Amino acid sequence: MTSAGHRAQAPDDAGTGDAGAGAVSRLAPAARRFLARRRGVLVRLALWSLAESGQAFLVGYGVARSVDDGFLAGDPRRGLLWLAVAVAAVLTGAPVVRGVFAQLAGLTEPLRDALVRRAVDRSLVRVAAGGSGGPDRAAVSRLTNQVEIARDSFAGLVLTLRSFVFTAAGALLGLLSLHPALLVVVMPPLAAGLALFLVTLRPMAAAQRRALAADEALGDHAARARAALRDLTACGTGPAAERRGADLVADAAAAARTLAGWAAVRTAALGVAGHLPVLALLVAVGWLRGRGVSAGALLGAFTYLVQSLLPALHTLMTALGAAGARLLVVLDRIVGPPPDPTDAPVATASRADTADGHGHGHGRVHCHGTGGRSPDGASPAQHGAAPVPALELRSVTLSYGARAEPVLDSLDLSVAAGEHLAVVGPSGIGKSTLTRLAAGTLAPSGGEVRVAGSPVAGRTAPELAALRVLVPQEAYVFSGTVADNLAYLRPDAGREELDAALRAFGLRPLVERLGGLDAPVRPVELSPGERQLIALVRAHLSPAPLLLLDEATCHLDPASEARAEEALAARPGTLLVVAHRLSSAVRADRTLVLDGVRAVCGTHDELLGRSPLYRDLTGHWCARPSRRP
């Protein structure tokens, strides 16, 4: 089992201002290249924006002239004419915005396409490199959510930044044209508010980054914990995963608080820059009048502030604050340096967190047969030759799918001829997978499986049938006579052999009830336990030296199970039993405990001392009422 460990990017590291500055310098060359290739669009955008400047200028100027040259000068016709100019300027806003949007698409859509291309390329490279960080879980998010965020944020930024610059230029020019003293009053609070706003930019970007990282870490932990729920329960590591979850929630909450703090500072900046100039203008009316500022100019100045500068400032601060920081973070993820393929995804909980080391993978466990009887009952030493294991797994890895976590990982196992091995472990740990690998019905993703000294890979069905029998949990009984069913794997079995097997398994009463060996069997009329007994006798009669039982006695009562297992163990050959009762494990020569990296093999007594999971399982088995057929 691999453990990603805590390579999570700590939110504090991620949230430094340096990280934000680093992102800016990383992204700047690509941004310059992107914009340089779109000079035509930029020029057209600037021309439409100039129209916005003119509009801002005319609104205030028209109001000022209508008062000074019209209504106050006793010429209402002239006043109305200037007002009409101001209204016309306001009304031109709609076509100007339409023109701006038309040009904007020339910037945002190519950006979106480039980001999608980049995200796909990067994901493919990662898959091709076969990084050990598992599947690229973030790829879909980058392709959909993050690219859309980048496009929308970019569009918002271009719109507001451009609008602010051109509107402010028009309004300030208007103020200057009305009277330079107006600028003396308006500029200081405006500049102070803007400066305060600029000061918040870096820490706000850092806080945004930290909040995003904390959010991702929390989501990732939740997803992993949900996937590992069964293991968490089986291994009793729920509290550890819960603690880790609580830490991540606390991190996310702290990041959100920091972000909210900076958002408050930004609101204050908006108040200073947007509202203080209006207040200053009111307070300074007497002073301004003393310097020759006319009533119309004052009214025009208020119009500039309220109608143009304040809304432009408001949208700029909101957009730069939220959209700007988001754009920086998302772009850096998609365009910035690719992550080390050997790294775990950023801010992820390790498997050790979620399963306390008890994952599906098994790490390298060496389980070598230490004796057992050979088919003829002699010990290997008596033969004087190196014993050939009945079953051997050499560094076997099995994943159900190219990018799936391995169910078995580098498992070494050697079962001696004549040995009786039990296999135990929590649900879903890979016990059935192991029996299917041994049976040759499932090919390993890595390593080799050998039965009786030869690889099982590439063998035909009849060759495999001669080597082993696999009895699954759901026994197969077919329509035919009782004898057909029992002797299916050994057609030449005589009546005496069949009778002996029936006695050994306590199956005679059932056969008599069915009407004898030649009576027909109707599978639906048999209980699951009766079907299992027939399948077990069939396997017992088979000449195959290796017998694999995958919970094949689960429907039998303990006494029938003990009788069946004893009969099977007495048969010449090797027995591997996936056990579902403690008694099965105790009867075996050795037991393999599939337990993540701590998979261990030994006798019942050894395992009680060495394997906490085995102790847990035996405790659970002892407490569980027996299942009856």
Ligand SMILES: Nc1ncnc2c1ncn2[C@@H]1O[C@H](COP(=O)(O)OP(=O)(O)OP(=O)(O)O)[C@@H](O)[C@H]1O
């Ligand atoms: N055909 C398959 N395709 C994909 N995943 C599979 C397949 N068969 C099993 N798995 C997965 O492999 C893991 C091991 O399954 P396996 O059946 O070997 O476990 P087990 O220890 O026998 O479980 P149980 O005690 O519940 O029978 C499980 O997570 C299971 O979901």
